[in-house]
Amino acid sequence: MSQSNIRTTSQVPQGYIEYSISVSLGVKGMDTTMTSSRAFAFMARATRGLEWVVAAELKGKLKASIISISHREVHFSLPVMDLRLMELRTVDDVFLTCGTIEGIDHTRASLQRLIEGMQQLDLASTLHDLMRIRSVQYTNRFDIVGSFLGRRNYNRYEIEEAVGHTISTKFTAIQQPSSQRAGADISWRLHLRNTDAYVGLRLLPAPLHRRRYRSSSYKGSLHPPVAAAMALISGLRPNSVFLDPFCGSGTIGIEASYLESQLLTIVCDINPLAVLQTHITASQANIPLHPWIADAGQLPFNYRVIDRISCNMPWGRTVPPMGVLRVDPQSFWRETRRVLHSESRIVILSENHELGNSWQETLGFCLVLQCRICIRGRWSTLSVFTLDSHSNLSPIDEWGLWGTELLDEWETRPHEEF
Numbered sequence: 001m002s003q004s005n006i007r008t009t010s011q012v013p014q015g016y017i018e019y020s021i022s023v024s025l026g027v028k029g030m031d032t033t034m035t036s037s038r039a040f041a042f043m044a045r046a047t048r049g050l051e052w053v054v055a056a057e058l059k060g061k062l063k064a065s066i067i068s069i070s071h072r073e074v075h076f077s078l079p080v081m082d083l084r085l086m087e088l089r090t091v092d093d094v095f096l097t098c099g100t101i102e103g104i105d106h107t108r109a110s111l112q113r114l115i116e117g118m119q120q121l122d123l124a125s126t127l128h129d130l131m132r133i134r135s136v137q138y139t140n141r142f143d144i145v146g147s148f149l150g151r152r153n154y155n156r157y158e159i160e161e162a163v164g165h166t167i168s169t170k171f172t173a174i175q176q177p178s179s180q181r182a183g184a185d186i187s188w189r190l191h192l193r194n195t196d197a198y199v200g201l202r203l204l205p206a207p208l209h210r211r212r213y214r215s216s217s218y219k220g221s222l223h224p225p226v227a228a229a230m231a232l233i234s235g236l237r238p239n240s241v242f243l244d245p246f247c248g249s250g251t252i253g254i255e256a257s258y259l260e261s262q263l264l265t266i267v268c269d270i271n272p273l274a275v276l277q278t279h280i281t282a283s284q285a286n287i288p289l290h291p292w293i294a295d296a297g298q299l300p301f302n303y304r305v306i307d308r309i310s311c312n313m314p315w316g317r318t319v320p321p322m323g324v325l326r327v328d329p330q331s332f333w334r335e336t337r338r339v340l341h342s343e344s345r346i347v348i349l350s351e352n353h354e355l356g357n358s359w360q361e362t363l364g365f366c367l368v369l370q371c372r373i374c375i376r377g378r379w380s381t382l383s384v385f386t387l388d389s390h391s392n393l394s395p396i397d398e399w400g401l402w403g404t405e406l407l408d409e410w411e412t413r414p415h416e417e418f
Contacts (some may be wrong), residue, residue, distance in 0.1 A: 002092075005169070009089060010175070010216060011410045012290075015081055016380070017202065019352070027056070029325070030170055036205045039077045039078065040077060040078050040079075040080070040081055041067070041075070041076075041077045041097035042064075042076055042077065042085070042093075042094055042095060042096060042097055042200075042203075043073055043074070043075050043076075043094070043095045043097055043189075043198065043200050043329065044058065044074045044075075044079065044088070044091045044093070044094050045072055045073065045092040045093040045094075045095075045355050046072050046073065046074055046077065046089065046090070046091060046092060046225075047072070047092060047223065047225055047229070047373055047374070047375060048071070048072050048373060048374035048375055049109045049371055049372050049382070050090065050225070050226065050229050050371075051072065051073070051074055051372060051413070052067050052409040052410055052413040053072075053090050053229040053232060053233060053406065053409070054068070054074045054091050054229075055060065055069055055074050055076075055088050055204075055314035055405075055409045056231070056232075056402055056405040056406040056408070056409040056410075057088060057089065057090045057402060057405075058074065058076050058088070059402070059405040059406075059409075060401070060405040060406075061087075061088065062078060062082055062084060062085070062403030063262065064076040064077065064078055064401065065077045065078075065169070065283075066345055067415070069413075070193070071149065071193070072092075073191075073198075073251070074091075075320065081129065081132045081133050082133075083133060084207075085133065085203060086133075086134075086192055086204060086208070087303075088106060088208060088234060089225065089228035089232075089255055089258060089259055090225050090228045090229045091205075091208055091209070091225060092207060092208065092209045092225055093202065093208050093209065094202075094203045094204075094208055095124050095189050095200030095201060095202055095203065095223045096129055096130055096201045096410070097126075097199075097200050098121050098123055098126045098199040098200055098201060099121045099199055100121075100196050100197065100198050100199070101113070101114060101117030101118070101121075101196070101197040101199065102195060102196055102247060103195055104117075104192055104195055104196065105195055106150070106151060106152045106153055107153055108127040108153050109152055110152075110154070111158060111159070111162045112162075112197075113291075114159065114162055114163055114190075114197060115162050115163070117168050117197065117199075117399070118163055118167070118199070118271070119166055119167040119170075119231070120266050121123075123167065123171075123199075123201075124171075126201050127171075127186070127201065130186075130201055130203070133203065134151050134184060134203075134204070136185060137185045140172075140173050140174055141173065141174050141175075141176050141181075141183060141184050141185070141186075142171070142173050142174070142175060142176065142184050142185075142186040143175070143176045143181045143184035143186070143187040144160050144163055144164050144167065144175065144187070144188040144189070145160070145181075145187065145188070145189055146159035146160045146163065146190045146191075146192075147162070147190070147191050147192070148191065148193070149192070149193045150193075151194070157178075158327065159173075159190060159192070160190075160216050162387070163188070163199075163290060167188060173303070181255070181395060182206075184205070185205050185273040186201070186202075186205075187201070187202035187205065188200070188201055188202070189201070189202060193259030193308040196352070197368055202387060203297035204234055208225075209223065209224055209225050209334065211224050211285070212284070212285075213254065213281050213282075213285035213382070214249075214281070215253075216277075216280075218248060218249035218274070218277045218335070219245070219319060220248050220312070220314070221249045221251060222248070222251045222252060222312050222349070223250055223376070224251055224255060226349070226373065226375060227251040227252040227254075227258075227312075228258070228259060228384065229382075230252060230310045230312075230347045230349060230400060231236065231252055231255050231256035231259055231310050231347075232310040232400075232402065232406065233347060233369070233382075233396065233406060234256075234258060234310045234345050234346075234347045234384070234397075234400070235308060235345050235396065235397025235399070235400030235401075235403060236256060236259055236260040236263060236401040237260070237263075237307070237397075237399065237400055237401070238260060238262035238263070239262055239263075239264065240263060240264065240307035240308060241264045241266065241306050242256050242263050242265045242266065242306075242307065242308045242309075242310070242312045243266045243267070243268075243269045243301075243304060243306045243308070243309045243310075243311075243339075244256075244265075244266075244268075244309070244310055245267075245294065245296040245299060245309065245311055246269060246296060246311045246312060246313055246314060246319075246334070247267035247268060247269045247270075247274060247278050247291055248269060248274050248277070248278070248280030248319070249273070249274065249277045249278055249281050250267055250277070250282050250291065251280045251287055252267075252311065252312070253265045253267040253275040253278070253282075253287075253289055253291075254281065254282060254285045254287050254318070256310065257287045257289070258285075258287070258411075259401060260401055265287075265289060266291055266292075266301075267292075267301075268292040268293065268294035269291065269293070269294070270293065270294065270295045270296065270322045270323045272293055275291045275292070276290040279291060284293040290356060295317055295322075295324055295325070296323070296324075296325055296331075296332035297323055297324025297325045297328060297335060298323070298324055298331070298335065299335045299336075299338075299339055301339045302339070303339065304338075304339065304340065304341035304342075305339055305341070306339045306341070306344060307339050307340075307343075307344055308342070308344060308345055308346070308347075309336060309344070309345075309346040309347070310346070310347040311347075311348060311349070312349040313332070313348060313349070313350065315350065315351050323331060329365070329382065332366070333360060333363050334363060337363050337365070337387070338385060338408075342387055342389045342391075343390055343391065343392075344386070344387060344409060345384060345385070345386050345392075345397060346351075346365075346384070346385045346386075347383070347384050348382075348383045348385070349380055349381070349382055350375055350381050350382075350383065351378075351379075351380050353415075360385070361388075363366050364387055364388050364389070365385045365386070365387065365388065366385060366386050366387065366388045366390065366393060367383060367384070367385055368385065368386055368393055368395045369382075369383070369384035369395035369410070370382065370383045370384070378379065384394075384418075387392050394407065395410055396410055
């Protein structure tokens with residue numbers, strides 16, 4: 001395989017300026033970036049349909065340069081190694097980019113081309129870059145995860161075996177079996193799309209979407225990056241009142257509080273077990289949430305006191321409707337109309353396109369944003385409403401957290417499927 005079949009991390013967008021900045025090692029009270037005279041390339045994995053939100057967080061939080069956006073992937077670069085990469089909320093995972101191997105088609109001959117390409121990549125340099133941002137406990141064991149889009153004459157396990165052998169030889173290391181991935185401190189990623197094979201190195205030993213506060217599961221619990229995205233696109237502002245009336249295990253409220261520390265977050269649920277679970281989860285997350293037992297069809301709040309509502313309503317598949325909502329589904333919308341003030345926004349996750357119907361317009365809601373997302377293989381719809389009396393019917397609140405970046409990414413996102 002010729003060197004022309006390899007694209008390395010040095011290939012950043014044209015016009016990108018290299019920086020050399022004096023920085024620290026992330027000691028409390030000091031800068032959280034590390035010195036380099038070259039750009040670092042990364043790939044963030046995203047929930048399908050929320051790539052634009054991930055790109056907005058990368059630009060808003062890290063001032064990242066977005067290289068490309070594709071199916072569940074956002075490629076970006078940074079002038080410095082920033083420790084805040086490990087604090088991203090809307091991403092599923094982040095990888096340091098080693099390079100791309102080209103000419104990988106569906107035939108089994110591509111397995112040999114993968115091996116040859118891996119031998120040419122400077123994997124040691126990427127591993128050294130990883131050590132700039134976290135300590136690596138060299139245990140002589142590594143993990144590799146392979147995946148691909150489309151039909152291939154080989155499977156992911158054959159990809160992992162072929163590439164794993166090359167890494168084992170280069171570093172005199174042992175590849176962990178798939179059943180023991182948690183035992184590896186270093187995790188490589190190989191993703192095939194069309195005829196390109198992306199090679200990356202996971203930033204942390206475990207995926208970023210695994211939250212430490214999620215020590216136990218609860219039925220209907222929302223994927224944390226999706227919860228963070230829902231909170232973010234609601235338009236988070238300091239000192240505003242944020243409500244999740246179907247809190248479940250409290251994921252949306254916790255993620256909203258992580259994103260905006262000066263938010264007044266209120267969470268409630270009609271199920272006492274859900275309220276108890278939220279107490280436990282919030283305590284583990286070190287977030288001061290005080291959930292209430294309340295019926296979303298009879299909200300215990302005064303007229304026009306809520307700024308933002310973001311929730312995953314019970315649609316009867318995992319969690320059945322309870323209380324007033326069980327006999328009168330529109331009661332929630334009437335209550336929402338009562339407690340929201342004229343400049344408020346509401347973000348709803350539903351399982352299909354049933355939102356935005358004429359009866360909601362009759363109640364005074366205006367649908368300003370709707371996108372399809374895929375969570376664990378199931379498609380859902382994310383909808384944003386304002387009141388029809390709202391002075392700004394923009395799909396995004398530009399004055400909210402990273403509002404400018406969110407609006408820009410929403411308006412420029414590709415409308416066709418990746």
